[in-house]
Amino acid sequence: MTLRAFISVITYITLHLLASGPMNYLLYINNTRDFFDIPIALVLGTSYKMIIAFVFMRFHKFDYGYILIILLLAFITRVVFHGPFPVAVLAGWFFLTTRSKDSLSNQ
Amino acid sequence: MNQIKTQLRNSLKDEGFRSFIIRFLCTLLILTIVYESYLWLTEQQRELDWVTYKVSELSHALATALGVANCEFSCFMDGCRIGVEGKMINVLEGCNGLMLALVYASYIVGSGGFKWSSLVQVIIGIIVVQFFNVFRIGMLVVLRDLGGDAYFFFIKYLFNVIIYVSILLLWILKPHVDHLFESAS
Numbered sequence: 001m002t003l004r005a006f007i008s009v010i011t012y013i014t015l016h017l018l019a020s021g022p023m024n025y026l027l028y029i030n031n032t033r034d035f036f037d038i039p040i041a042l043v044l045g046t047s048y049k050m051i052i053a054f055v056f057m058r059f060h061k062f063d064y065g066y067i068l069i070i071l072l073l074a075f076i077t078r079v080v081f082h083g084p085f086p087v088a089v090l091a092g093w094f095f096l097t098t099r100s101k102d103s104l105s106n107q
Numbered sequence: 108m109n110q111i112k113t114q115l116r117n118s119l120k121d122e123g124f125r126s127f128i129i130r131f132l133c134t135l136l137i138l139t140i141v142y143e144s145y146l147w148l149t150e151q152q153r154e155l156d157w158v159t160y161k162v163s164e165l166s167h168a169l170a171t172a173l174g175v176a177n178c179e180f181s182c183f184m185d186g187c188r189i190g191v192e193g194k195m196i197n198v199l200e201g202c203n204g205l206m207l208a209l210v211y212a213s214y215i216v217g218s219g220g221f222k223w224s225s226l227v228q229v230i231i232g233i234i235v236v237q238f239f240n241v242f243r244i245g246m247l248v249v250l251r252d253l254g255g256d257a258y259f260f261f262i263k264y265l266f267n268v269i270i271y272v273s274i275l276l277l278w279i280l281k282p283h284v285d286h287l288f289e290s291a292s
Contacts, residue, residue, distance in 0.1 A: 001279060013271050017264050064111045065118030073128060081139050082201075083210040087271060091214040094278050095127050099218075 005060070005097065009090065012056040016086045019048045050075075053089045066096060131217030138209045146200065155182050159203040162240055163187035166198065169245030175252045189244070194251045196244065204240035204270075208233040211274050215281065224288035232277050239270045 023045045026038055036042065050071060057067045070092030077088035119125060149156045160182055167180040167189045179195070181188050186199035212229040219225055243266040250258040 001275075009275060010268065010272070013268050014264065017267055020267075021264070063114040063118060065114035065116070066124065068111075068115055069118055069124075069128060073131065076132065077135065077210060081135055081206070081209075083135065083206045084271075087207060087210045087274060090271070090275060091131065091210065091217070091278075092128075094275065095214070095218050096124070098282075099123060 008056065008059055012052060012089075013086055015052045016049055019045050019052075049085055053086070056089070057093060060093065060097065062093075062096060066092075070096075127217045130220065131213045134216040135209060135213040138212060142205060142209065150184075153184055155184055155186065156200060156203070158205055158237075159186060159198060159200050162203050162237065162244065163189055163198045165241040166244035166248065169241060170248035170252075173245065173249050175249055178248065178252075190248045191252050194254075196248055196251055198244060202240075202244070204236050205233075207270065207274070208236040211236065211277065214278060219281065219285060222285075222288070224285050227288075228277070228281060228284055232274070235273060235277060236270065239266075239273055243270065 023041060026041050030038055032038070053071060053074065054067055057070065062070075070089060073092055074085045074088035077083040078085040146156055163180065163182060163186075167178060170189065171178045175191065177191055179188070179190065179192065186197055186202075188195045188197055190196050211232045215225050215228050215232065243262075246266070247258065247262055250261055
């Protein structure tokens with residue numbers, strides 16, 4: 001992994017967590033553990049996280065098709081399986097950046 | 108818009124990527140079913156799950172070793188409480204790091220298929236994630252005891268960045284582990 005890629009990963013995770021922190025705080029002050037109790041925060045927070053992930057993958061020059069599928073994968077991981085959204089994004093990103101480059105149309 | 112549609116179609120035609128996505132989701136689904144079944148069983152027995160209990164117990168031991176005086180530890184059906192009276196930390200099932208480990212494992216199987224080397228890497232990964240998780244919770248007990256805003260910074264940012272980067276490092280090591288297994292067999 002290049003230094004540039006590593007820095008971009010750290011930046012992406014940090015920007016993602018900048019949204020997670022206030023969202024968890026909102027849960028705390030609203031005395032709930034369910035984000036559906038604060039729908040506006042849920043929509044804003046999720047949109048922000050999606051945009052950050054999108055920018056992260058565009059930074060690595062991924063096609064829109066790959067980005068949309070990885071975002072969907074991360075969304076399913078989060079909503080259906082309650083797993084971590086950024087780890088699913090990183091899984092898709094890492095798979096595409098480390099596999100044989102000649103099989104990638106966009107690189 | 109047409110460009111996006113074309114690119115989406117091309118991505119779906121990419122067999123390697125498609126296989127990765129399908130294997131990733133199938134692995135995550137199977138592991139989640141197994142884990143949820145285990146949680147359901149422990150709930151039926153009115154007990155706390157073993158992973159959350161062990162993570163809490165080890166975190167308590169770490170906090171005590173790091174010098175937190177009068178560090179208490181008690182567990183209930185929904186989780187454990189660790190720390191000094193008035194500054195306790197709740198460790199719930201969602202804090203046990205297992206979902207993170209399952210997503211890590213899904214990548215390992217998703218990218219390389221199910222092989223013996225995958226199983227070894229999954230086990231090593233789960234241990235590494237749990238090691239960082241115990242370290243995270245133990246340190247949080249210490250920071251909570253010391254007081255101040257550092258507690259919030261560490262819980263929300265630093266520990267998460269460390270744990271996510273550690274997973275990335277394990278993925279980077281994957282080809283080397285695969286190569287070791289291939290050389291051995």
